[in-house]
Amino acid sequence: MASNALINIEEIVSRYLFKYKKSLDDAFIYTEHCCNAYRDFRMYDSNQQLTAKVSINANKWIEMPSDMIGFVDLVTPINGEFWSFTEKKYIVNTTTFTGLVEGLDATMGEGVGLTEPRSTGYAAAGGINDYNYTIEWHARRIFIDGMSSATVVLIYVTSGIEVTGSTLVPDFITPLLDAYLLWKETYWIPELARERQMREQDYIKTKLSTRNFMYSMNYNQWRDLVLSSAMQAPKR
């Protein structure tokens, strides 16, 4: 049995201090930077996303989860597969208060279903989705068209830093986090300032190798890709 694939983010810092013969003086500073590095990894490099069931309320919007920092997809299960909603930028996203109660005013177009017909006839260009959404980041809501008072699935990006419980990170990104710490420490250790650019390059190189590891495809994946674009035909 080999070592665990997931390790606590604090272990990354402890191992870093150990490997690079650092004093314990800046352990907490390194921890903070390590969290930043992991957050950046989750946002820009990783394929780690959080999939959560969310409710569309009667007013046809979803309250974003408090840890959502990036949107990936909004889907609903149909026949064992997720069916993706389509982004429609101009879905009306205002609301109307009646006294203290927030609701929708149809005269302002709030909550009114889109009238775009499904095109199935001759020469119809493409398909038109029954389900649409628009995101309002300021109010942290996702407004929905085509569905209300239902449960759908939201796929989104988080910082990965757990507020409760352990923050576990993949062990294979240890070199990436190490390279990030080696780079960032040049900002507060004056004698390392001249190494900053070199260390930044190291970080970028390590990031590329990490991405290669995550996204390179094996033989079967390549074969399936090729076969998926080939048509079967009778052999004559």
Added chain:
Amino acid sequence: MIKSEIRSIIRNLLPKYEEIERFHDKIIDAAIEKALAEFYNIVFLRSPLELALYTKQFGYTTPLAVVQEAGTTLYYTEYPFMADGVTRVSTIPVPDKASGVRRISAIAQGGVSFYPMDAREMDLIMAGSYTDYVTSKFGYCARRTRIEYYNLSAAIIAAGVRCDLLIPFSKYEETDTVLVPELTGDDGAGFTDRVLKILSNVRPTELYENKQFEEGK
């Protein structure tokens, strides 16, 4: 070498003006303390990790208590007592966060580590940081008379801690082994040379007619 031997060496290296030495033990100790503190700081500049070699260990047989201050809710440990049970040891400040508190450990070896931090860092971490979410590390802040803690677990609070302190020469017991860094300056001057140089600037104490020391002079 134990403390009293170091003092004895210095006393015997001092030039003799009369048949009796004119330096009080406390004067010699103060000179040794100054030279030793300088040496520790030189060692620190060379390699901070090396300072751990010159510490005195406390709390290994009887743990040092961790107590909570009612007003601030801070957990802290006061520096331990010397053998007289009255005087507490102090530390030699060196310019990093650990200062004279070079290491703190749980009573049982392994598993947990304590990390030095300054008061500013403690405030900033607790004011909202990723670190505060994820860390199970224990922080400690070396203060003038005590060590303050961040994020201590209930088990550690109950069990107490042990620590390795860099203490001044005067806070060693007479029979304690005192480790002196083997350093020489550009002029070839070592530890004893430095102490003698410090003492060379001190006017010998005047003696009573009976050749006894007169305290306060």
